[in-house]
Amino acid sequence: MxxxxxxxxxxxxxxxxxxxxxxxxxxxxxxxxxxxxxxxxxxxxxxxxxxxxxxxxxxxxxxxxxxxxxxxxxxxxxxxxxxKLWPSDPAQRAAARWLAAEMVAGFSSLRGECPMQLGHIYEGFEVSRGVKADLERIEALFAHARKVSGRSSGYLFGDYSLAEVFYTPVAARIMGYGLPVSEETRAYCKLLLSDPAVLKWQALAHQVSYDPEPYAMDLPKRPWSLD
Ligand SMILES: N[C@@H](CCC(=O)N[C@@H](CS)C(=O)NCC(=O)O)C(=O)O
Structure with missing residues (x-):
C-alpha cells in the first residue's frame, strides 16, 4: 500500500x-x-x-x-x-521541529524575492535588507541546531531528518541566487542539493518547460552548478 x-x-x-x-x-x-x-x-x-x-x-x-x-x-x-523522520533525542527533536516551524511561518523576504528555481544560477542579484536579515536568522537557527546536536558539519542533527527536508528549498534559493552566507552554510547547502533524491527531482524538473518562464528575473544567469 x-x-x-x-x-x-x-x-x-x-x-x-x-x-x-x-x-x-x-x-x-x-x-x-x-x-x-x-x-x-x-x-x-x-x-x-x-x-x-x-x-x-x-x-x-x-x-x-x-x-x-x-x-x-x-x-x-x-x-x-x-x-526516524525527526531526531530521536528529545532536545534535538524539539530544535528540528522549531527550525521546520520557523521555515513554514517565516523568511518572507527570502521567499518573496528569491523564488525557488532549480534551473540556473542568477548572477548579480542584489540582496535587500530583508533578505539579508532572513539569511542571518537562518544561520542563527543552523547554529542553534548544531549547538544542540554537537555536529559541526554534515546534517544538522547527525542523521538526515525533516529539518533537511524543510531547508532543502532554502538551500536552492541560497545557491540559485548566489546569496551571501558563511562557508559552513554554503557547504551545508551543497550537501542538501547534491543529495541523489534532489538530483533525481531536478533532472525530472528539466523535462518540463514553460513559456514564459515563471518568476524569471532580468539578470544574467549561468547553468546550475554547486561549485
Ligand atoms: N502552507 C502550505 C504552503 C503550500 C503552498 O503554498 N503551495 C503552493 C505551491 S509551492 C500552492 O499550492 N500554490 C497554489 C495556490 O496558491 O493557489 C504548506 O506548508 O504546505
Missing amino acids: AYEIYIGDRMYSSWSLRGWLMLEKFSLPHNVHMVGLYSGTMAQEMAHLAPARLVPALRTPEGMVVGESLAIAETLAERHPEA
Missing part, C-alpha cells in the same frame, strides 16, 4: 519538493500525482481532496487526506516511528 502525494511542479514548487522528500528520503512507498499549478487546472484536479487545495497534499493508503507540509510531516513521523 502506498501514499499518494500531490505536487504541482518540480522546477519551481518548493512545497512540492518538501512533500515528496518526506516520502522519498525515508523510503515510504508513494505514487506522485502532478496537478496543474501553472495551467489553471489545479483547483479542479484537487477537488476530490477538499478541503486540501494547495500542494503538497497527501492521501494515506487508507484514504485519509492531509494538507499543509508540517501536518503531513507530523503525520508521517507519527505513523512511521521506525523511519
Whole structure:
C-alpha cells in the first residue's frame, strides 16, 4: 500500500519538493500525482481532496487526506516511528521541529524575492535588507541546531531528518541566487542539493518547460552548478 502525494511542479514548487522528500528520503512507498499549478487546472484536479487545495497534499493508503507540509510531516513521523523522520533525542527533536516551524511561518523576504528555481544560477542579484536579515536568522537557527546536536558539519542533527527536508528549498534559493552566507552554510547547502533524491527531482524538473518562464528575473544567469 502506498501514499499518494500531490505536487504541482518540480522546477519551481518548493512545497512540492518538501512533500515528496518526506516520502522519498525515508523510503515510504508513494505514487506522485502532478496537478496543474501553472495551467489553471489545479483547483479542479484537487477537488476530490477538499478541503486540501494547495500542494503538497497527501492521501494515506487508507484514504485519509492531509494538507499543509508540517501536518503531513507530523503525520508521517507519527505513523512511521521506525523511519526516524525527526531526531530521536528529545532536545534535538524539539530544535528540528522549531527550525521546520520557523521555515513554514517565516523568511518572507527570502521567499518573496528569491523564488525557488532549480534551473540556473542568477548572477548579480542584489540582496535587500530583508533578505539579508532572513539569511542571518537562518544561520542563527543552523547554529542553534548544531549547538544542540554537537555536529559541526554534515546534517544538522547527525542523521538526515525533516529539518533537511524543510531547508532543502532554502538551500536552492541560497545557491540559485548566489546569496551571501558563511562557508559552513554554503557547504551545508551543497550537501542538501547534491543529495541523489534532489538530483533525481531536478533532472525530472528539466523535462518540463514553460513559456514564459515563471518568476524569471532580468539578470544574467549561468547553468546550475554547486561549485
Ligand atoms: N502552507 C502550505 C504552503 C503550500 C503552498 O503554498 N503551495 C503552493 C505551491 S509551492 C500552492 O499550492 N500554490 C497554489 C495556490 O496558491 O493557489 C504548506 O506548508 O504546505
